Amino acid sequence: MVIGVDLGATNIHAGLVDEEGRISGEVVRGYDCTSKHDVIEVLLDVLSSLKDKARSVKKSVKKIGLVCPGPVDIDNGLLINATNLPGWGVVPIRDMISDATGMDVHLDNDAVGAVLAEAWVGKARGLNTFMAVTxxxxVGTGVVLDGKVFRGGRRKGTEWGHLIMSNKGLYRCACGNDGCIETMCSATALVRLAQKKGLNVLSAKDVCKAAADKDIIALEVMDEFSYNLARALYNYSLVLGPEIIVICGGLSASHELFLPGVRKYFTGLFSGKEYMMPPMGIEMSRFPDNAGIIGAAYLCMEDRRIGL
Known part of the structure; x- marks a missing residue:
């Protein structure tokens, strides 16, 4: 049994994971990401509580898998200027956690965690080239190419959410550029689009609730959001040629509101070149909230089908 941890922009999601990818003792802890030192303290408290839970069922835990918003230097254990953790800079997070707990820590990008979860026990099990989009x-992207995680030539990972898709996004991206996919296809973008069209909403949940209640403007927002996401996935497909694209992350819990539109527009973009479409199409993750935990745990497993 190992501990899997998904360190997000607003909360820590962690749990005990066994050799079959099953989670127990799940913990979710929110925080203000402004102070990295405060967040590390919260993380250490979560880890301590999970070790206690493991002991209570007579299980030993010796390894921690940790996934974070990228970029991540997995060779040196560094979290590098994460866009959605402003002000953190370069953090030697692997060694900080290992030194504090006395445990082996395996570090990676959160979207890589999602794609590994799909490879291990999810929709991409048995496949060789695929991607997860969180x-x-x-917007995070984890890519497996020919049975191995694709990290780019510098092994610092890839940030496909920051490919520029438009002359002007719905807001200026935290990376400093304008028109990134992230500014068109994230939960943040969904809220900004809804506000731009006059909806009085504060969160993606508000937008999804309005759409579920058949609010006309909210449905228009969902349609435009679906088109934007379809264009992003179309571009990803042309670059990678994946067997499947799996959608993960918090927004995927409301997939019934946007997935039909995404599939419709996605198919339309491939008109006349259907042979280039992913043969297994676009699917939703089996565990939209837990993929990070499962993928983080997979980093610790010795018997891995997917190369890191």
Missing amino acids: LGTG
């Missing part, structure tokens, strides 16, 4: 505060 829709939350930002």
